[in-house]
Each structure stands twice: as structure tokens, then as C-alpha cells.
Amino acid sequence: EVQLVESGGGLVQPGGSLRLSCAASGFTFSSYWMSWVRQAPGKGLEWVANIKQDGSEKYYVDSVKGRFTISRDNAKNSLYLQMNSLRAEDTAVYYCARDRYCSSTRCYDYRFDYWGQGTLVTVSS
């Protein structure tokens, strides 16, 4: 059974930092791109960042570029999101989600097919 379990959320002051983790199990973690998606209270979903299977490519939504860093440790089946210079507008539930599978020649199944339960990040003084 595929499972994604996020941790690391909490209350942080504006300008502060937080590191989120996502522990994956039940599938070959190193074969998939992985993404972070967030949802502000009462608002819609927003894709935040993703990372290639081997960590060699990383992409971000414009609003977090230069402040957030996505990373992964395939040996530990874990995904991370380092969040610096946090702002009030970063307050949200952060979900990790399994992204697409890519072989050496093409990618398959563009979808977020498994999601964690989410971890709440609150940026407030």
C-alpha cells in the first residue's frame, strides 16, 4: 500500500524557517518525481515544487523561488521542503504527492495519484 506521511509543520514567525519531511512507503520511491502542493485555509490547491527521481532537476512556483528548496533522499525514501524567509501568505496545509514516472526517454502518467494527509504550517507573530 502506497503511503506518504508528512511531518515538520508548526507555528513560525515571519522571516523564520521550517523544514518539512515526507516519508514514502509502498512503492519504488526512486522511480518517481515527487511534488509539494499547498492549500491555504479556505482556499484552493497550489502546486509548489517538484523534484526529479535522482534530484538533478527541481522546479518551483514563482512565489517561492529563492526561499524554498526541495530535496530528496532516495536511500531513506524521503522528500523534504526547506522553507526560509517565511511570510504570512505561506500559511497553508502542505501536502506531498507522487508525481509522474519517467524513464530515460519519456514520462508517463502526468498526475498526482497519491497524497499524504498534509502538515499545517502557520506563519504568524
Added chain:
Amino acid sequence: QSALTQPASVSGSPGQSITISCTGTSSDVGSYNLVSWYQQHPGKAPKLMIYEGSKRPSGVSNRFSGSKSGNTASLTISGLLAEDEADYYCCSYAGSSTFVFGGGTKLTVL
């Protein structure tokens, strides 16, 4: 990276069909047949319902179907059930390994 446009709300009676639209641009929805749809009940994580325009994951009812025309994708739910009441989000690949979501649509089953 502007959000895709969805109606804020739609409603229908049990047994009826409804369609939710998702309008993007020639840079996302119009360029790729890579739109996915997610159902989210209150307090729960999103659930994949349709991917790559019209494909249904295993276990998702065939009452859910997807299509696309130009820069607009659509999700149709036929034979509405009370359990279909939820928020629905579209998402499109936007090139360069990035994705963009729609603002979400609240479905009310009357």
C-alpha cells in the same frame, strides 16, 4: 503561472449530470492533453479522479469523465450521488515540469 479558471460553484439533483469547466491558456491546457481532476472532501486530502484529460484511475467510478476543447477542459459527473458533494480542482501541466491548479469548484448535490 496564473491559476486556471473554474466556476466557484455548481449544483445538481441526484441522478442528474453536471459539468465543471476549467479554462486555461495556450501555454497550459491548450498545449498539453495533461489535465487532471481532483475531488476533495472537507478536511481530507485530494483524490485523483481523472488524469491526462480523460483517463480514469483504477477504482474511480465510470460516472466521472473528462474532455478538452481548445483551452478549456471539462469534468462531467453523471448520475449524481450525494457522496459526490465535494470540492473539485483541475490541474494542468504548464511546461518546464511545472503545474498549475484551478481555483476549485464546490459541487452541491441538492
